[in-house]
Amino acid sequence: MKHKFSFMLCPLTLLIHQSIYASPQINQLDTISVLGTSESKAQAGKDKMFSENQVTEYKSKKEIETYKGHSVADLLTGTTGVYSGDARNSGALDPNIRGVQGQGRIPVLVDGTEQAITVWRGFAGVSNRNYLDPFLISSVTVEKGPNLNRTLDSGAAGTIRLSTLEPDDIIKKGEKFGIEFKAETANNSIKQRGYPIPIGQDFRKLNQPEDMGLGPISAYFRTSDRYPARSHGRNKFFNDNAYRLAIATKDEHFEGLVAYAYRNKGNYFAGSKGGHNYGEGKTLDEYANQEKFNPDYYSTDDPYIPWIAIVYHPKKEVPNTSFESESYLGKATIKFNDHTKLKFGLRHSDMHYGEIMPSRLWQTSYQQGTVLQWPLANVKQTAVNTDFEYNPENNKWVNLRLGAYTVFNHAKTNTSGGSPSDIIFDDMGFNSVGTDLVAPEIKQPGEEGYEQYLIDKAEYIKQIRKKWKEYANSNDKTPNIKGVFDTKEAQAQWSKDNHYGVYASNRFEVTPKLNFDVMSNYKWENLNSENEFTKNTPLANEVCGGWVGSGKPDSNIYCPGWDYHMSGERHGKRKELNVGFNFQYSPVDWLVLDAGAKYTHYKSRDDGLRKQIQDKQREEVLYPAAIRFDYRELPNITEDMIKKYNNYKNFGIKEAEFKNEFSKNNPEPKRSNYNTEEEWLKDRRIWSTNRRGYVNSKLIESNLSKPTDEDSNIAEILEERNGLSGEEKTIYWERDQYGNFNLDNSPINKYFTDDKLKEEQFNPATNQTEKTIQYISANFSQLEKRNPTEEQWEKMKKAKRTAHAWAPAFGATVLVTDNIRIYARYTETKRMPSIFEDTIGYSITELHPFYDRKPEHSKNIEIGYVQDLRGLLPNARRADIRLNYFHNLTKNVFDRDVNYEMKQFDKRMLSGLEFQTRYDQGNFFADLGIVYNLKNKFCDKNSAVLDRGIWDYVRNVKKPRALPECVNGGNAEGYLKHTIAPKYSITANLGIRALDERLELGTRWLYHSQVKDSRAKSLRDAGFLGSTETNRWNPVLVVDAYASYKVNENLQLELVGTNITDRYYLDPLTRSSMPAPGRTIKLGFTAKF
Structure with a gap:
């Protein structure tokens, strides 16, 4: 051979x-x-x-x-x-x-x-x-x-x-x-x-x-x-x-x-x-109680050596x-x-x-x-x-x-x-047996009453097993269909x-x-x-x-x-x-x-x-x-928004200032100085018109205009967000052709860049600098599920x-x-x-x-x-x-x-x-x-x-x-x-x-x-x-x-x-x-x- x-x-x-x-x-x-x-x-x-x-x-x-x-x-x-x-x-x-x-x-x-x-x-x-x-x-x-x-x-x-x-x-x-x-x-x-x-x-x-x-x-x-x-x-x-x-x-x-x-x-x-x-x-208790690795307690210097001799x-x-x-x-x-x-x-x-x-x-x-x-x-x-x-x-x-x-x-x-x-x-009928019995309160070794607990526990188990046996031998039990x-x-x-x-x-x-x-x-x-x-x-x-x-x-x-x-x-x-x-x-x-x-x-x-x-x-x-990536992004604060917010904010301040200035030099008519209501109302209307004209002329001189609804909305957004509010958004990390989550094409590298995460804005409403990206939440082990394409x-x-x-x-x-x-x-x-x-x-x-x-x-x-x-x-x-x-x-x-x-x-x-x-x-x-x-x-x-x-x-x-x-x-x-x-x-x-x-x-x-x-x-x-x-x-x-x-x-x-x-x-x-x-x-x- x-x-x-x-x-x-x-x-x-x-x-x-x-x-x-x-x-x-x-x-x-x-x-x-x-x-x-x-x-x-x-x-x-x-x-x-x-x-x-x-x-x-x-x-x-x-x-x-x-x-x-x-x-x-x-x-x-x-x-x-x-x-x-x-x-x-x-x-x-x-x-x-x-x-x-x-x-x-x-x-x-x-x-x-x-x-x-x-x-x-x-x-x-x-x-x-x-x-x-x-x-x-x-x-x-x-x-x-x-x-x-x-x-x-x-x-x-x-x-x-x-x-x-x-x-x-x-x-x-x-x-x-x-x-x-x-x-x-x-x-x-x-x-x-x-x-x-x-x-x-x-x-x-x-x-x-x-x-x-x-x-x-x-x-x-x-x-x-x-x-x-x-x-x-x-x-x-x-x-x-x-x-x-x-x-x-x-x-x-x-x-x-x-x-x-x-x-x-x-x-x-x-x-x-x-x-x-x-x-x-x-013992298992010693092992369980050892929350922190202690070289003096363990007989090995490696915490991953199993305690299999237990x-x-x-x-x-x-x-x-x-x-x-x-x-x-x-x-x-x-x-x-x-x-x-x-x-x-x-x-x-x-x-x-x-x-x-x-x-x-x-x-x-x-x-x-x-x-x-x-x-x-x-x-x-x-x-x-x-x-x-x-x-x-x-x-x-x-x-x-x-x-x-x-x-x-x-x-x-x-x-x-x-x-x-x-x-x-499971037999739900069997599971309902013994629910009228009261189990003893659990005691741990060394706890007061532990010995009595063991006695009560043994008696409880004896009683419930007796009821289970009676159920198993009765004609009322759930049939064991096909085993x-x-x-x-x-x-x-x-x-x-x-x-x-x-x-x-x-x-x-x-x-x-x-x-x-x-x-x-x-x-x-x-x-x-x-x-x-x-x-x-x-x-x-x-x-x-x-x-x-x-x-x-x-x-x-x-x-x-x-x-x-x-x-x-x-x-x-x-x-x-x-x-x-x-x-x-x-x-x-x-x-x-x-x-x-x-x-x-x-x-x-x-x-x-x-x-x-x-x-x-x-x-x-x-x-x-x-x-899935969930994140909050604060809207960008543009120059136009700042201009409109400043107009909104300054308009109110200046308007009040000019009103006070006019009223100081031209006091508002008092009712007590008039014999009749009609005379007082007439002069007050004239005074109000003059004040409005004075204030408007002063506002025009100050390049301020009356805020629009848009200005009011911008002010509301900037004042309320205070670094906490923003637009809730979602973006997805998609698989590549091999089914992998490629880091090079991930939101982490393509959207949430270092520059993006460092990006800050000055908020004139709060007088603070705020991060554009406020929070990000993603769980890499809980994937978004979808239907397959055709x-x-x-x-x-x-x-x-x-x-x-x-x-x-x-x-x-x-x-x-x-x-x-x-x-x-x-x-x-x-x-x-x-x-x-x-x-x-x-x-x-x-x-x-x-x-x-x-x-x-x-x-x-x-x-x-x-x-x-x-x-x-x-x-x-x-x-x-x-x-x-x-x-x-x-x-x-x-x-x-x-x-x-x-x-x-x-x-x-x-x-x-x-x-x-x-x-x-x-x-x-x-x-x-x-x-x-x-x-x-x-x-x-x-x-x-x-x-x-x-x-x-x-x-x-x-x-x-x-x-x-x-x-x-x-x-x-x-x-x-x-x-x-x-x-x-x-x-x-x-x-x-x-x-x-x-x-x-x-x-x-x-x-x-x-x-x-x-x-x-x-x-x-x-x-x-x-x-x-x-x-x-x-x-x-x-x-x-x-x-x-x-x-x-x-x-x-x-x-x-x-x-x-x-x-x-x-x-x-x-x-x-x-x-x-x-x-x-x-x-x-x-x-x-």
Whole structure:
């Protein structure tokens, strides 16, 4: 059987390894093939870490099975700087390489098949799940950074390649048939308990029906769904058991393998040391009362380290961590001749694993000392793949590879918005029972009368439960129509996610120094999901006449609003075509050049959106279209207004002055001086006329005229406003063609300029200077909703997207000596949106296909130095060193914004250093890997303003204070902030071989630091106190060890200890605050026949 870097004997291995550096045709390495064994395949994988011009990590079958760990994510444990998000609460892989993770960014390929589904994790964002059974895996290869390979399946930031068992893993060297039976058991595990509340029963007949609600009450105040945490049985074996049987055969024309694997492990126990770093010994009241961060009170200097030891005590059971899997594997290879082969693969896994929403991990004071155990999640997966290779020996123009695969995932995950046993319909008749009882006045601990309150409370609960029971058993209760009052699996999300793919490639050997590869693949994905809320919508329409907070007038059945809890189903289809080429040219013996490009074209359709609007008219649909700015602007005071106001004001003053002046010199006639009324009135009229004439002449001399109605209105406006009144106005911040709120075209920059906000006017009525803009109010998270236009409506009904792009790649390798080489690579990727990013549903509440999008454009630079040290260490079997620098700039990066919309942001910048070395002398071996992350910056000038939330100023109006344009990690409500890797990670392995290499002793040391620079730190450094922050972790050193003894050719014994210092710690990049497993001892044997 051909293997990439498969070797049988040590001399041949050394010869080929040296030729890697000596030959100018390094592009031919992947065609080397010899018959090998499991050991030679493992050695070839390790050699690949230092022979390729890309940083890789490799784990062999032996390493995987030695340090198998408790969780699927432990497949990646020990690969330096590579982590899996939500390691203890997912039952899957969610790889993070160099601080990058997510669907399409880091694909996980099992025998070339790709499958990934993004699931909702509440406030913790989303996880990119890749389900698999680790007991079937033979090797793990981690490629850091993108590349142009023959199948074009590399991710934008790296790739995880997993190979399942192969005949060479089972068959002994020189044999044609083999059987392997492997069995193991471990301690530190206890059988999980079932969920304590019956599901599918009328809640009114349960012992504590008051617990059966929906929303925060059921999530945080329910007590009947909890257990006391267990500490006994930690050192007992046989609660974590696994066995596998594999049968294989091979000859010149055929290879075949069948395998069956089973594993059943209960919940693990947390470690005993280090719990003080996570709040051990504290209480919830102490935590709640600590309003201000106090370094003397906290045991950590980071206020975002969760106090999870309050919930999961050291040395006690961590529920929802069990795992049970049953898997089948079949493989066959037909070798028609030396250059033609056809491969088939079939695998099926049925996995049940513990899972709980991160938001449900915390407690209230009512629940201290107890833990939640949710029903197990379940995934059934079937994968089929076939590959064809045709490589005639004397034909330089044909080196053909073809393949196809399909993966079917049927899952029930605990990723919806409710809790187990929630009720999603209310019985108003039941709710009215017991209203005649008077609840005791609530008292707090320490308050006078608290003990009596507890007695009265218990009696009250006893009485009301008695009334509820009488109602539930009466004939007057509301009928349970179609199980409307049954408890539901409200936490469950059922999904069907199917992947299909084909690929083809050919290599042309144009000249001995020039190769030319052409390759292509085509893949498509279908996703459908539902939950209890969507499943029961027809029933809600029947019994309530609708499903949003309503009920029929003549019915006691009430349907609460489900929007907040249902999390949203997803339905969609996605197709992607990739075509590429790559030249490999060696003009001289010491130089190799690579150049190529990849073209990507994709289409998607959001069937969930189509379903939402299929029965609606355009006028019934609203979408958030713009941000509204309300402001008050004082009218401009013109010269004419000032002139008219001065005339109005001065006219009255002067008129009174001239009247007084005339009256002083010409006193008004008095009645007392006249004999008759008529004479007095006559003279007074004459006097008044003369006064008016005098006053008018004086006013004319003073250039004053009688005020008009307009003058009076102007005076009224100026006198009344006094800096407070003005015209109320509204202006909108409209989206651009990409659906973004572009700051350059915003009212903030186009209308409310600095000059406009500083603009002042002198008001002659008040004799004061007044700001023209008196106040501004805008809420960036409450958008103006509008009906779509006709054009937008047509695009919404189709709910389709399509895009295409080219991405180049270049590389150069300089062979400085036979043992030293330097390389540089520049690779671009154009990642199209994943099916999650292109469909509406959980975690994304708004998505509009009428806005344009750009591909996520990544530019990657790598510079590396590699040296084979055996020239300096002649006794070494292997001795290598690698130093690598990487820099990644991603533009138009996809993430969620503060309005829970999928948006594209300006850019993200990552960089770091990686160091790898190994030494194997035969009796002693060691390796060391170090990753130091230099930068993880997220930049977006629009969100720097939008993330502030509001702009609300009165009187002293000024520009909104923007957050830093570049911050560590990611957006405020986005997913990227959850993906910041530790500042540095260190992995070290040491071991010895003795007794003619039949005995092997080894240890693994894993160290990771904190995230030194988080989004919250960026904001604090800029003077902002408030921040949404992710859970973090403390640095930790985890030590593992093993002993392996080969009794004879047929039997091998194994003793393994993981976390032997029994540390209590959180895994890096965890979305769920669940401590990792404590010290675990595993016993196992492998028998080969």
